[in-house]
């Protein structure tokens with residue numbers, strides 16, 4: 001018999017608001033406090049993991065010793081990691097046809113590696129899709145191309161998965177057979193009943209994964225990118241944190257480099273120094 005699932009502890013509106021305020025403060029994650037069911041479901045998992053019985057004690061622990069580390073866990077609990085290979089395919093088509101040739105014409109990939117940054121990389125599907133696009137493009141360039149990938153995210157848990165670069169059949173559904181043959185290794189036997197796929201070493205060896213908070217970017221993060229993917233993350237931020245994240249990412253772009261936002265996240269008013277090239281594609285001038 002399946003055991004009955006225990007009810008999650010009660011989450012009062014005041015405590016929901018206090019938890020959201022901490023998540024906004026630490027990671028810019030602006031979940032509407034009215035989405036109490038969502039907050040209750042996500043954070044009660046964390047309560048179970050640490051053996052905490054109620055939200056009142058959990059809030060107290062966030063304010064006590066070790067609270068900063070737990071606040072980061074709270075942000076992780078409230079973030080959404082939905083992603084897929086070649087999501088918003090138009091960006092990759094544009095990169096291959098226009099963006100990458102323009103960057104090469106500026107000297108990227110010759111004097112210095114052409115660097116693509118997936119700024120909120122989640123599981124890495126966006127990072128590796130960019131890698132596949134670059135690898136295919138490099139093969140068309142006389143003398144090849146020097147290139148590198150950087151993936152960052154605020155969730156340490158998700159970054160470990162991104163670095164491991166292992167995906168299930170469902171997660172690679174966006175990749176056709178030739179792509180799978182070119183850039184994936186397939187497990188020879190099912191693992192826990194599932195065939196798994198790992199990104200090929202040729203791509204993995206070009207990638208660096210690092211923790212970063214886009215609304216409070218550590219100046220010590222050493223990174224200058226030619227292309228920055230900043231997609232499907234701005235929607236979770238308050239307007240002021242969106243502006244801060246865009247400015248932070250822009251600060252790490254080379255002049256002439258491109259910033260890509262999610263198609264539903266076009267910047268209403270691109271900041272000075274950023275010109276719109278097409279929908280959700282901006283160039284640093």
Ligand SMILES: C[S@@+](CC[C@H](N)C(=O)[O-])C[C@H]1O[C@@H](n2cnc3c(N)ncnc32)[C@H](O)[C@@H]1O
Nearest residue numbers: 027079082083120122154155213214231232233
């Ligand atoms: C919905 S996923 C988007 C993944 C990918 N960019 C895409 O478009 O498929 C959002 C990611 O943003 C990350 N994130 C949320 N807030 C962040 C912050 N302040 N700094 C860096 N990453 C953040 C989350 O951990 C999550 O992995």
